[in-house]
Amino acid sequence: MTFQLFLRGRLSHPLSPDQLGLLDSAVSEIKWIEPRRPVVRRGATIENSCYLISGTMLRTVDGPKGERQILEVSVPGDFVDLHGFAMGRLDHDVSALDRCQIALLPHARLQGLVARDPVLTRILWYSTLLDAAMHREWIFRLGRLNAEGRIAHLVCELMERMRMVGLYKQPILPIPLMQRDYAEACGITVVHANRVFRQLREAGLIRFAREGVVIENEPQLRVVAEFDPSYLYAGGGKLLAREAAGVR
Amino acid sequence: MTFQLFLRGRLSHPLSPDQLGLLDSAVSEIKWIEPRRPVVRRGATIENSCYLISGTMLRTVDGPKGERQILEVSVPGDFVDLHGFAMGRLDHDVSALDRCQIALLPHARLQGLVARDPVLTRILWYSTLLDAAMHREWIFRLGRLNAEGRIAHLVCELMERMRMVGLYKQPILPIPLMQRDYAEACGITVVHANRVFRQLREAGLIRFAREGVVIENEPQLRVVAEFDPSYLYAGGGKLLAREAAGVR
DNA sequence: CGAGAAGTTGACGCGGCTCAAACACCGTGG
DNA sequence: CCACGGTGTTTGAGCCGCGTCAACTTCTCG
Numbered sequence: 001m002t003f004q005l006f007l008r009g010r011l012s013h014p015l016s017p018d019q020l021g022l023l024d025s026a027v028s029e030i031k032w033i034e035p036r037r038p039v040v041r042r043g044a045t046i047e048n049s050c051y052l053i054s055g056t057m058l059r060t061v062d063g064p065k066g067e068r069q070i071l072e073v074s075v076p077g078d079f080v081d082l083h084g085f086a087m088g089r090l091d092h093d094v095s096a097l098d099r100c101q102i103a104l105l106p107h108a109r110l111q112g113l114v115a116r117d118p119v120l121t122r123i124l125w126y127s128t129l130l131d132a133a134m135h136r137e138w139i140f141r142l143g144r145l146n147a148e149g150r151i152a153h154l155v156c157e158l159m160e161r162m163r164m165v166g167l168y169k170q171p172i173l174p175i176p177l178m179q180r181d182y183a184e185a186c187g188i189t190v191v192h193a194n195r196v197f198r199q200l201r202e203a204g205l206i207r208f209a210r211e212g213v214v215i216e217n218e219p220q221l222r223v224v225a226e227f228d229p230s231y232l233y234a235g236g237g238k239l240l241a242r243e244a245a246g247v248r
Numbered sequence: 249m250t251f252q253l254f255l256r257g258r259l260s261h262p263l264s265p266d267q268l269g270l271l272d273s274a275v276s277e278i279k280w281i282e283p284r285r286p287v288v289r290r291g292a293t294i295e296n297s298c299y300l301i302s303g304t305m306l307r308t309v310d311g312p313k314g315e316r317q318i319l320e321v322s323v324p325g326d327f328v329d330l331h332g333f334a335m336g337r338l339d340h341d342v343s344a345l346d347r348c349q350i351a352l353l354p355h356a357r358l359q360g361l362v363a364r365d366p367v368l369t370r371i372l373w374y375s376t377l378l379d380a381a382m383h384r385e386w387i388f389r390l391g392r393l394n395a396e397g398r399i400a401h402l403v404c405e406l407m408e409r410m411r412m413v414g415l416y417k418q419p420i421l422p423i424p425l426m427q428r429d430y431a432e433a434c435g436i437t438v439v440h441a442n443r444v445f446r447q448l449r450e451a452g453l454i455r456f457a458r459e460g461v462v463i464e465n466e467p468q469l470r471v472v473a474e475f476d477p478s479y480l481y482a483g484g485g486k487l488l489a490r491e492a493a494g495v496r
Numbered sequence: 497c498g499a500g501a502a503g504t505t506g507a508c509g510c511g512g513c514t515c516a517a518a519c520a521c522c523g524t525g526g
Numbered sequence: 527c528c529a530c531g532g533t534g535t536t537t538g539a540g541c542c543g544c545g546t547c548a549a550c551t552t553c554t555c556g
Contacts, residue, residue, distance in 0.1 A: 069388045129335055139390060143317040440544055497556100500554090509546080516539090
């Protein structure tokens with residue numbers, strides 16, 4: 001069941017066996033990617049979209065001076081570059097963080113699928129919009145939080161997303177990001193990321209480890225992160241926490 | 249012709265009269281919004297999507313401590329909250345910057361349109377993906393550029409987008425953002441935004457004015473901004489182009 | 497012509513960057 | 527078995543970009 005985790009926890013009704021079957025039938029190939037290997041390069045015209053079955057992938061852009069910015073961390077169940085189907089090319093790079101298993105879906109087959117099934121089309125559309133919603137929260141994170149808040153916020157997001165696909169087993173967040181990756185995702189330097197991790201460790205919130213961050217005080221971490229998970233659309237969309245919490 | 253500017257410059261084949269007619273028929277109401285008035289509040293379930301005919305709108309989020317972050321500046325021809333159609337609610341606020349004219353499209357009618365016309369559906373999907381692409385560039389801007397670069401980059405983007413819809417007439421960029429808005433879009437304070445504008449003025453790149461920034465040295469501005477417009481997909485995506493042309 | 501809002505400027509402090517060095521952890525080859 | 531180099535983490539010293547606080551000026555409009 002390749003697409004078992006697809007949109008898990010993000011729809012009010014889970015995908016039907018029919019829909020899962022249709023998606024399965026659009027897969028041309030399943031393959032493994034070695035750690036830190038690129039999968040799609042910015043600007044290349046692509047003929048497949050890529051669904052992540054297991055492992056972690058990174059979406060990044062590089063500035064003209066070589067500065068690397070991580071745009072998103074993809075976890076199992078994510079359609080990594082589905083938007084490439086509607087856009088024809090990617091405006092950023094995609095690469096594997098650790099060893100990844102991916103399914104390739106030729107655009108020609110997606111084309112047929114979309115022509116035949118409007119409901120599934122809407123679902124695919126929705127999944128690309130979830131990406132956009134996460135992008136917006138990253139903009140907020142980078143624009144309005146300090147270094148500590150940014151790292152805490154990123155950890156909260158990944159924790160929440162891993163929980164939705166059933167891959168977060170307390171207290172370890174099994175995503176092997178290095179401190180450099182956290183720095184590149186949060187717009188700070190490695191050195192400062194390290195200082196922030198120390199600070200968070202001494203406050204008893206999280207501990208950094210190779211295999212993944214260890215969460216020691218999730219409630220307090222959320223406070224530091226100013227984290228409101230409603231942008232992740234758990235359950236497919238309901239009331240927002242910030243609103244439900246009271247303030248107008 | 250309400251949708252004359254829709255995706256102008258973003259498709260290799262312009263929208264057909266049929267497609268424009270279909271969109272027109274989905275409009276329930278056209279109305280004006282006064283400056284700085286909210287249009288959609290975060291979390292509210294919405295029944296219409298909102299297309300911007302003239303004026304400028306802002307998409308923003310507020311943190312729990314009241315920090316406001318601008319997520320995007322919408323210009324005429326933009327479908328401001330089309331993603332609300334596929335998601336059911338918005339995760340951010342939308343408000344008018346100046347006096348705006350908008351067209352409301354009830355989701356029920358969009359629903360019918362989408363069920364009937366797969367090509368137009370793809371085009372609408374594509375337009376929401378353009379938003380996501382801009383979001384990604386904002387992430388890069390906030391994560392990797394300093395204050396000067398961020399403001400320069402924002403100005404470059406707005407210039408380019410206004411040019412695509414034929415609304416940038418040299419040398420004025422007719423978007424009445426205040427310095428506070430630039431600050432809130434770029435993750436800096438008003439005071440510092442002001443210093444950056446002085447710096448850019450003394451360097452002869454741009455001058456700030458109420459009615460809009462005056463561009464004095466576009467090539468150099470792009471250098472400072474590290475600006476690469478490819479993320480705006482001028483000319484459109486390959487796959488989509490074929491479809492828009494009516495090829496099956 | 498008064499009042500509020502937006503823009504401008506200075507003084508000062510802090511968060512995060514830079515440079516630099518040391519330390520821990522690995523896989524490799526002698 | 528140890529020596530070794532490479533990569534990632536940790537920590538310190540000093541500096542600068544940007545934030546904060548607080549005036550003051552200029553614009554706009556009633």
